[in-house]
Amino acid sequence: xxxxxxxxxxxKKPGAxxxxxxxxxxxxxxxxxxxxxxxxxxxRLEWMGWINSGDGSTKYSQKFQGRVIITRDTSANTxxxxxxxxxxxxxxxxYCATGSGRSCAYWGQGxxxxxxx
Amino acid sequence: xIVLTQSPATLSLSPGERATxxxxxxxxxxxxxxxxxxxxxxxxxxxxYDASNRATGIPARFSGSGSGTDFTLTISSLExxxxxxxxxxxxxxxxxxxxxxxxxIK
Numbered sequence: 001x002x003x004x005x006x007x008x009x010x011x012k013k014p015g016a017x018x019x020x021x022x023x024x025x026x027x028x029x030x031x032x033x034x035x036x037x038x039x040x041x042x043x044r045l046e047w048m049g050w051i052n053s054g055d056g057s058t059k060y061s062q063k064f065q066g067r068v069i070i071t072r073d074t075s076a077n078t079x080x081x082x083x084x085x086x087x088x089x090x091x092x093x094x095y096c097a098t099g100s101g102r103s104c105a106y107w108g109q110g111x112x113x114x115x116x117x
Numbered sequence: 118x119i120v121l122t123q124s125p126a127t128l129s130l131s132p133g134e135r136a137t138x139x140x141x142x143x144x145x146x147x148x149x150x151x152x153x154x155x156x157x158x159x160x161x162x163x164x165x166y167d168a169s170n171r172a173t174g175i176p177a178r179f180s181g182s183g184s185g186t187d188f189t190l191t192i193s194s195l196e197x198x199x200x201x202x203x204x205x206x207x208x209x210x211x212x213x214x215x216x217x218x219x220x221x222i223k
Contacts, residue, residue, distance in 0.1 A: 035212060037161075037212075037214075044204070044214055044215070044216045044217050045153075045155070045161065045204050045206075045214040045217075046214065047206070047211060047212035047213055047214055050212065059211060061118065061211060061212075061213070062118050063118075095160055095161075097160075097161075099163070101166060101167065102149050102151070102166070102167065102208035103151040103163055103166035103167070103172075103206075103208065104151070104161075104163060104206075105163045105166075105172055105173070107160035107161060107162075108160070109160065110160055
């Protein structure tokens with residue numbers, strides 16, 4: 001069965017960067033795009049961007065353009081999301097998600113990133 | 118970017134009642150719209166994809182309709198486990214989410 005396992009919780013200082021990983025199993029990694037979505041405490045889901053796991057092309061939300069980089073390592077079946085210039089407003093749970101077509105049937109467990117001085 | 122507006126923000130109903138949730142896009146998204154259910158402390162769960170197709174394992178009481186800019190999620194007869202927050206997401210250009218509708222027990 002499809003599984004997405006994310007890296008553990010992080011605590012970062014303002015101005016720092018964070019890199020979250022998402023290891024996929026149970027399907028051909030290069031067949032599905034990988035999305036990154038975040039959710040601040042008590043807030044809505046926020047789409048950050050996605051990567052074509054096959055050719056590595058990416059598309060980012062305008063809100064995060066220039067501050068987020070999504071990459072993948074096909075040899076490790078793992079996708080990564082790096083967010084830079086962190087502020088307290090980046091405190092959130094970050095999810096990776098994937099699936100066939102244009103929706104996300106499979107989600108990681110989420111990674112809590114806390115930004116605090 | 119495409120903006121999705123969900124209504125109502127909160128819907129108070131009783132088990133057994135019918136729920137109708139709306140999602141409106143700022144421009145056409147064709148049929149590239151999905152609905153998700155989220156419960157506290159959990160990742161979202163895909164309910165409907167491509168506007169009207171139920172995802173694997175989703176009960177038949179959930180149905181989706183619409184195309185272009187106006188979409189509806191209907192739950193025909195509410196079960197206790199259906200009370201949660203529901204989000205729509207467009208995948209026509211990027212992947213923006215609506216702000217969510219909280220379905221609460223009346």
